[in-house]
Amino acid sequence: MCSALQLFDEMPQRMTPTWNAMIIAYSRRHSPMKVLSLYRQMIIEGVRPDSSTFTVALKACASLFDLEFGEEIRSLAVNCGYKDDVFVGSSLLNLYAKCGKMDEAMRVFDSMPKRDLVCWTTMITGFSQCGRAAEAVGVYWRMKDEGLEGDSIVMVGLIQVCAILGDVKMGLSIHGHMIRRDLRMDVFVETSLVDMYAKNGLLEIARHVFKKMSWRNVVSWSALISGYAQNGFAGDALRLLVEMQDSGLEPDLVALVSALLACSHIGFLKLGESIHGFIMRRLEINRISATAIIDMYSKCGNLSSARALFDRITSRDTISWNAMIASYGIHGHGREALSLFIQMKSQSRPDDATFASLLSALSHSGLVEEGRYWFDLMVKEFRIQPSEKHYACMVDLLARAGHIKEAQKLIESMTIEPGIPVWVALLSGCRNHRKLEIGEMAAKKVLELKPDDAGIYTLVSNVFAAARKWDEVASVRKVMKEKGIKKVPGYSVAEVNGNLHAFLMEDKSHPQHEMIMAMLERLNSKMRDMGYVPKTEFVLHDLEEEVKEQMLCNHSERLAIAFALLNTAPRTRILITKNLRVCGDCHTATKFVSEIADREIVVRDVKRFHHFKDGACSCGDYW
DNA sequence: ATAGGGTTAG
Numbered sequence: 049m050c051s052a053l054q055l056f057d058e059m060p061q062r063m064t065p066t067w068n069a070m071i072i073a074y075s076r077r078h079s080p081m082k083v084l085s086l087y088r089q090m091i092i093e094g095v096r097p098d099s100s101t102f103t104v105a106l107k108a109c110a111s112l113f114d115l116e117f118g119e120e121i122r123s124l125a126v127n128c129g130y131k132d133d134v135f136v137g138s139s140l141l142n143l144y145a146k147c148g149k150m151d152e153a154m155r156v157f158d159s160m161p162k163r164d165l166v167c168w169t170t171m172i173t174g175f176s177q178c179g180r181a182a183e184a185v186g187v188y189w190r191m192k193d194e195g196l197e198g199d200s201i202v203m204v205g206l207i208q209v210c211a212i213l214g215d216v217k218m219g220l221s222i223h224g225h226m227i228r229r230d231l232r233m234d235v236f237v238e239t240s241l242v243d244m245y246a247k248n249g250l251l252e253i254a255r256h257v258f259k260k261m262s263w264r265n266v267v268s269w270s271a272l273i274s275g276y277a278q279n280g281f282a283g284d285a286l287r288l289l290v291e292m293q294d295s296g297l298e299p300d301l302v303a304l305v306s307a308l309l310a311c312s313h314i315g316f317l318k319l320g321e322s323i324h325g326f327i328m329r330r331l332e333i334n335r336i337s338a339t340a341i342i343d344m345y346s347k348c349g350n351l352s353s354a355r356a357l358f359d360r361i362t363s364r365d366t367i368s369w370n371a372m373i374a375s376y377g378i379h380g381h382g383r384e385a386l387s388l389f390i391q392m393k394s395q396s397r398p399d400d401a402t403f404a405s406l407l408s409a410l411s412h413s414g415l416v417e418e419g420r421y422w423f424d425l426m427v428k429e430f431r432i433q434p435s436e437k438h439y440a441c442m443v444d445l446l447a448r449a450g451h452i453k454e455a456q457k458l459i460e461s462m463t464i465e466p467g468i469p470v471w472v473a474l475l476s477g478c479r480n481h482r483k484l485e486i487g488e489m490a491a492k493k494v495l496e497l498k499p500d501d502a503g504i505y506t507l508v509s510n511v512f513a514a515a516r517k518w519d520e521v522a523s524v525r526k527v528m529k530e531k532g533i534k535k536v537p538g539y540s541v542a543e544v545n546g547n548l549h550a551f552l553m554e555d556k557s558h559p560q561h562e563m564i565m566a567m568l569e570r571l572n573s574k575m576r577d578m579g580y581v582p583k584t585e586f587v588l589h590d591l592e593e594e595v596k597e598q599m600l601c602n603h604s605e606r607l608a609i610a611f612a613l614l615n616t617a618p619r620t621r622i623l624i625t626k627n628l629r630v631c632g633d634c635h636t637a638t639k640f641v642s643e644i645a646d647r648e649i650v651v652r653d654v655k656r657f658h659h660f661k662d663g664a665c666s667c668g669d670y671w
Numbered sequence: 672a673t674a675g676g677g678t679t680a681g
Contacts, residue, residue, distance in 0.1 A: 068673055100674040138675045169676040204677045239678040270679040305680040339681040
């Protein structure tokens with residue numbers, strides 16, 4: 049390039065093709081700024097651009113999202129007689145598509161007298177990438193009607209559509225179509241397929257396609273890693289990251305953001321921290337990676353690190369704000385969540401997720417008045433239609449605080465059919481406040497909807513049992529049996545010295561099992577001396593009281609806590625992550641343990657954090 | 672004497 053540029057500068061006479069040669073060279077090297085500055089210079093020197101000059105200049109504008117300059121180039125191209133040129137036209141379509149102006153692109157497209165495959169592809173991909181899946185498919189059918197067949201690049205657009213829509217059937221048929229028509233399978237097509245299958249939870253197929261690829265790049269790896277991470281297979285995602293490095297590829301931001309998601313999921317703070325460090329040293333902290341790191345710190349129990357990073361993001365968008373508000377929520381800081389929200393609304397537009405996080409935060413802090421107020425404003429001022437999630441938060445907020453009647457009224461006023469989360473929120477409020485009549489009604493609704501979560505059946509059964517409705521208790525069992533409900537195995541993960549240790553309920557497989565049981569025994573006897581009485585209603589079985597008590601002691605978080613106590617230095621903070629909610633008995637027990645052992649014990653359950661310290665929990669028993 | 676459409680993340 050140096051020599052070319054030197055020669056170019058020395059040339060006494062430079063014709064259009066001469067300029068084009070330089071401009072195209074910069075375009076190929078992905079230097080859109082250079083492309084545009086040469087283009088400007090060419091115009092100033094009075095050299096007339098041709099179709100290729102305009103095409104490349106418009107492409108540069110598209111990659112810089114510079115709509116304004118693009119329009120200027122467009123009008124000059126029209127003046128120079130290239131109004132109907134397909135190259136200029138397709139580049140213009142691409143410019144509008146990249147800038148999110150699909151309606152304008154469609155207008156231009158419809159006015160084009162000649163359209164080739166590239167124009168059609170631009171429209172299909174444009175719609176697919178801005179999430180307008182149905183219109184992407186519509187354009188494809190129009191193209192077929194005009195007798196054109198799609199090539200590999202068209203298929204990439206359609207595969208993305210399937211990924212967005214969650215339409216595996218269509219995905220499979222496109223995949224089949226490509227094989228039958230012998231369309232070229234390159235790394236782009238195969239990576240889109242991996243992504244599409246993975247996003248739809250078909251990880252076996254995604255992995256199979258991935259394995260059969262003749263060569264893979266960073267993007268292919270990232271697609272698969274993100275698929276595992278998003279489907280909750282944190283271990284597989286993290287193993288793939290290591291495998292990727294072993295194969296000689298450096299992970300990029302996308303792969304690491306997915307790895308952070310996996311760390312958040314299992315509470316792997318040590319690894320999350322080291323990924324944060326790696327990103328700072330070797331890559332860049334952009335808005336997306338920052339949000340992922342904030343989420344990781346918060347879900348791994350480190351709220352202050354999350355906030356510190358949040359304060360350093362200069363350009364926050366709705367998603368970054370949402371992440372921070374949700375962080376305060378899961379740690380039980382409703383007031384902070386609210387004040388952050390109030391700051392947010394003057395800078396970014398709150399969306400449905402913002403309100404879901406805010407309402408949930410208010411609910412966990414018992415800020416009922418504030419909850420009512422903002423729910424109302426969400427509908428009236430922010431024009432956000434409440435979804436099931438919002439209703440569930442509000443019913444939870446009201447019922448948890450004992451406003452059972454009001455919660456019931458809210459359900460009756462719902463414009464959408466109340467589902468399991470809404471009834472469960474009412475039901476658990478009824479259980480806590482001993483409102484057995486309404487509780488029974490809610491329990492019946494839940495039962496009708498046949499959930500597949502064993503924990504919900506326990507709740508339903510408890511309420512019937514409290515109301516002494518033994519026939520109903522029996523019917524719970526019947527539904528469970530019919531549906532073949534198996535208890536989701538409860539597990540807890542403890543991070544000790546940077547390693548994760550997982551415990552299942554009643555886990556006897558651990559090498560330190562004997563020591564762990566002895567530790568639990570010691571803790572139990574001290575707890576009883578201090579007045580602890582096991583709450584056996586949290587066990588759903590027809591068993592002797594003594595056996596039930598034994599089962600409670602074997603809940604996975606107790607094993608994990610005992611293990612952590614045995615293997616960490618005195619006074620070290622203990623961090624436990626579990627996949628279910630903490631049961632009421634374990635909650636009481638852990639408070640005692642925090643006092644007996646003089647430890648801060650941080651437990652993340654499936655909904656929120658509990659910080660146990662000196663015999664009390666940060667949730668104030670309001671959970 | 673060349674030029675336009677494609678893969679992954681919060």
